[in-house]
Amino acid sequence: MILRCLFALWCFLLVDGATANECEVSLVVLGAGQDAGAPQIGNPADPGWQDPELRLTATALALVDHENDKRYLFEATPHLTAQLQRLDSMAPSAAPGLGIDGIFITHAHIGHYAGLMFLGREAAGAREVPVWVMPRLANYLRRNGPWSQLVALENIQITELAQGTTKTLAGGITVTPQLVPHRDEFSETVAFVVRTNGQSFLFVPDIDSWDTWEEDYDTALEDVIASVDYAFLDATFFDDNELPGRDMSKIPHPRVAATMQRLQHLPDAARSRVHFIHYNHSNPIRDPASAATQHVLDRGFSIAREGDQLCLAVQN
Numbered sequence: 233m234i235l236r237c238l239f240a241l242w243c244f245l246l247v248d249g250a251t252a253n254e255c256e257v258s259l260v261v262l263g264a265g266q267d268a269g270a271p272q273i274g275n276p277a278d279p280g281w282q283d284p285e286l287r288l289t290a291t292a293l294a295l296v297d298h299e300n301d302k303r304y305l306f307e308a309t310p311h312l313t314a315q316l317q318r319l320d321s322m323a324p325s326a327a328p329g330l331g332i333d334g335i336f337i338t339h340a341h342i343g344h345y346a347g348l349m350f351l352g353r354e355a356a357g358a359r360e361v362p363v364w365v366m367p368r369l370a371n372y373l374r375r376n377g378p379w380s381q382l383v384a385l386e387n388i389q390i391t392e393l394a395q396g397t398t399k400t401l402a403g404g405i406t407v408t409p410q411l412v413p414h415r416d417e418f419s420e421t422v423a424f425v426v427r428t429n430g431q432s433f434l435f436v437p438d439i440d441s442w443d444t445w446e447e448d449y450d451t452a453l454e455d456v457i458a459s460v461d462y463a464f465l466d467a468t469f470f471d472d473n474e475l476p477g478r479d480m481s482k483i484p485h486p487r488v489a490a491t492m493q494r495l496q497h498l499p500d501a502a503r504s505r506v507h508f509i510h511y512n513h514s515n516p517i518r519d520p521a522s523a524a525t526q527h528v529l530d531r532g533f534s535i536a537r538e539g540d541q542l543c544l545a546v547q548n
């Protein structure tokens with residue numbers, strides 16, 4: 233169930249079409265683009281220059297625990313400033329400061345971690361914002377500027393995660409990292425499985441291949457989808473015709489068309505859990521009015537859009 237609740241601390245939803253209940257834990261899509269968003273640098277013909285509706289910020293999710301007044305981010309993107317402003321307008325925090333109770337980061341590519349820079353002394357000068365990352369990424373942040381300065385000045389406080397080991401947050405929300413195959417120059421790359429006392433989601437914005445995940449990491453996409461209520465999946469490219477003049481066989485990422493093909497045999501309920509995210513500026517699904525978007529929806533899948541809000545747990 234998707235709610236688009238603007239300017240509201242509490243979101244409401246109908247249960248069995250009759251009773252309104254307060255949402256206890258909600259998920260907000262803060263961005264759905266690839267790392268560099270859209271329009272990208274050096275693309276004067278991008279329609280987003282003319283139409284702000286077609287602009288994309290980099291992929292990020294926020295998890296809002298209304299019950300305990302906690303807000304967690306998944307990724308710190310280069311668009312963090314605008315994304316936090318959106319979150320403040322949708323689900324403001326009563327806490328002093330930024331109201332960020334923790335940031336989970338999948339890997340060290342610019343769209344996923346570079347927004348940490350806004351926590352430093354040139355911007356927010358934040359105090360001890362918890363940052364949860366895998367060991368290689370932790371090491372990278374501690375040993376390389378400008379990130380090391382965030383650690384030294386205690387703008388951020390790093391806690392290391394471990395593969396497959398569940399981290400439990402206030403209110404019993406759990407976050408479990410799962411390694412995925414990706415271009416790991418500076419860090420490992422993970423997906424996150426998040427469970428509340430209501431619903432759960434998988435977040436895998438960047439992966440080289442579903443087959444490699446299955447063969448080398450013993451994780452079948454279909455099994456993970458079966459174990460969660462929502463699955464935010466890497467949709468960087470739509471198909472192999474997308475980058476004229478480039479040999480796309482050399483470029484990883486499962487194509488949206490291929491992912492749909494792989495999952496087409498699943499029942500309607502399972503396919504509807506899939507929300508494609510992290511789309512490149514060249515991917516036609518970035519335009520809600522495109523034929524590609526309609527094709528994805530017709531096949532029973534969903535596309536994550538900035539501002540989407542899901543209620544994961546309802547107050548009893």
Ligand SMILES: [Zn+2]
Nearest residue numbers: 267341343438
């Ligand atoms: Zn990315």
Ligand SMILES: [Zn+2]
Nearest residue numbers: 339341414438
């Ligand atoms: Zn990446």
